[in-house]
């Protein structure tokens with residue numbers, strides 16, 4: 001502190017009053033110590049100021065003392081004073097300018113002494129001082145040095161000086177003023193603190209080292225349900241701290257007190273207290289040492305009720321667990337849309353991790369087209385209005401659109417202020433999908449039940465509850481609005497003859513809880529009877545419940561019956577067909593045999609050289625016989641086709657050459673009738689092969705060509721042309737003959753239809769075209785005809801195209817070499833045949849053309865013996881023998897060393913082309929069909945005997 005600022009006292013007034021400095025000083029010290037004692041004993045500022053003012057006035061010997069307080073606006077408030085009379089009463093505002101002694105003192109921060117304040121240029125004199133006639137003064141600031149709060153002034157009317165001691169004294173008084181004021185403030189503070197502690201909702205307890213309660217506030221009263229008057233002064237053991245576990249609670253506290261007393265450090269624990277009304281309080285307990293002069297005298301325990309906090313924490317944890325486990329995306333966001341929380345389901349649905357999403361704007365997952373809607377949602381939430389189950393679309397991280405149902409709720413804080421929003425989004429794409437799948441399944445179940453005419457039902461005997469599927473009503477012809485029926489009512493609808501059966505099966509089934517399966521009849525309105533198949537079994541998933549089905553099998557029954565009838569009809573038809581063709585085959589064989597004699601002998605006669613009229617008769621016999629033969633052959637073929645026994649062996653056949661062969665065969669007929677024959681191969685355009693049976697195709701071609709010639713007119717024409725399609729080849733046989741009338745065309749391919757030709761001279765059987773059609777169809781081909789009525793007809797044959805054959809025709813393995821016949825003087829022929837007429841015919845032919853020896857056998861076995869015995873030059877072998885087949889004989893001949901080389905010519909009345917191939921395969925040298933053509937027969941025999949026909 002600087003030295004006090006001292007002003008010389010005014011001249012002439014110096015030493016007007018003498019004082020003894022020593023005694024002065026002693027008085028001042030005395031006054032200060034007395035004042036100090038008061039300050040200690042009774043630090044009440046309001047009372048202390050007056051005392052201090054009086055002590056200063058007396059000890060400093062001044063007329064006026066003022067104690068003023070500085071106001072915030074720079075003005076002064078009088079706190080106390082002596083000597084001013086009415087002016088400057090305590091509590092009044094002091095009239096003093098900004099340039100006052102007080103302001104000057106405080107601004108200088110050092111005591112100020114003035115000898116004549118009226119004349120002093122440093123400051124103005126306040127009005128009350130001037131009016132009181134004050135001249136000399138000493139002034140000190142009161143309060144902390146840097147921050148004084150008041151001013152103490154002593155002043156005299158007479159001019160005088162103030163010594164350093166005076167200033168020290170004033171300072172001491174100022175310090176005491178400050179101390180008292182501070183003490184009072186501290187006391188007030190402490191009181192406030194004590195009050196606060198007392199009123200605190202926390203329980204605050206002080207316990208001394210003897211475990212006696214020293215302090216027990218209101219909070220403690222309510223926590224422990226015990227008044228302070230019943231607690232203070234007693235030990236912990238003397239009061240009941242808990243309703244439920246008193247020992248445990250007091251043990252806990254004692255343990256805490258012991259620990260704190262021993263260590264001198266704080267101690268914390270959480271505990272619970274059960275209230276009398278059953279409420280449980282969660283308490284956090286802080287125990288701290290309570291020290292007096294550095295010694296731990298006891299402890300202060302603060303018990304805070306954390307029940308609500310605990311509950312909130314638990315609720316929070318539960319909520320967090322629910323949010324985490326939820327399948328729905330749960331997202332927290334601010335009112336501005338910033339994401340604040342993001343649960344695992346949100347991660348899964350949207351593909352962003354919580355780390356990536358939190359802090360971003362919610363528009364992260366909102367497609368551009370839904371931004372406006374988002375704006376509306378946020379606006380609604382900002383108004384505090386939730387949005388519920390809005391079905392909309394969101395965007396996943398990988399750009400996928402997700403269908404969601406969104407609910408957004410406003411979130412409020414404890415004071416009810418809106419602070420954010422919570423969004424729950426549920427994926428509904430999958431749900432929709434599942435719903436759709438379920439609907440589809442139900443629909444397909446209903447459809448299949450309807451198609452299968454199958455109804456399903458359930459029946460719970462206890463509750464008599466019955467359910468029917470829609471189809472049940474259809475089966476029972478019952479209105480669905482009438483509901484399902486069971487028991488007696490249902491039984492009444494069962495055919496009376498089936499009721500017992502149903503009852504029996506039902507009893508059996510329920511006894512053994514087995515499957516019930518029964519067929520019975522239903523009586524429906526209007527006398528309609530339906531057959532149903534009933535299935536029932538115990539519901540494996542629900543006790544006391546049965547499930548089952550009822551299937552209307554009426555149509556099935558009918559169909560089964562029809563099928564059975566059809567089957568037996570077919571079996572009958574097939575066997576009839578077989579019988580027919582067997583009959584025809586036998587018949588034709590039987591017819592051929594006599595025909596062989598007729599034709600054979602007629603031809604022999606012809607070779608005799610007859611009279612002209614005899615020759616004419618013989619011609620008629622032969623023509624009739626040939627016609628009969630043709631008829632037999634065709635009927636037989638047709639019978640075979642119809643019974644499915646005609647076998648075709650398709651191969652690649654070169655169509656043009658097949659046509660040319662057939663044309664060559666009919667050329668004599670054409671020449672005879674004056675009809676021109678032409679083949680135009682241009683339509684083939686390089687394609688050659690069709691898939692056909694060579695012999696059967698030849699048969700068809702001959703039929704078509706001979707018809708075209710037969711039903712033609714003189715100088716008519718027949719032309720064969722070709723057409724090729726990607727898969728087939730067409731052969732067109734066109735003539736410009738008599739044509740076929742339109743109405744007849746439909747009957748063209750029917751057997752025995754000659755369409756009026758029977759009235760003409762043209763010979764025919766009416767079977768050719770029917771057979772051709774059947775043969776072509778057996779070869780996967782077809783035939784059709786068009787006619788320009790009277791201007792000729794065109795027959796079109798269609799066959800499948802074929803790749804060229806693997807092996808060129810003519811590459812067949814060479815036939816077995818002929819046995820040399822030349823050089824043998826007498827030829828021996830063995831004829832194995834059971835028909836005497838045939839034997840006679842052949843015998844006559846051979847005698848005439850090949851003189852030699854004919855040995856005959858009417859049985860196969862005998863024939864074999866004769867062959868081995870006589871080693872004939874030729875064997876003629878019939879296929880049908882009484883004891884064995886001609887083929888077997890042939891095989892044995894070829895198997896035997898001695899007979900292997902003998903040429904064999906087979907003969908048959910069978911007329912089956914397939915047989916010729918069999919014969920060749922087994923080693924026959926030739927195969928002739930009966931009735932024999934005598935010329936060909938002579939030719940064949942001649943070749944195999946090594947001599948030409950004569």
Ligand code: ADP
Nearest residue numbers: 707708711739754755757764765766767768769
């Ligand atoms: P048919 O043995 O009578 O010739 P088809 O079955 O071969 O028996 O022919 C049946 C009938 O179709 C013949 O009788 C004839 O009336 C008629 N027909 C067949 N081909 C021709 C044709 N090219 N021109 C006119 N009529 C034909």
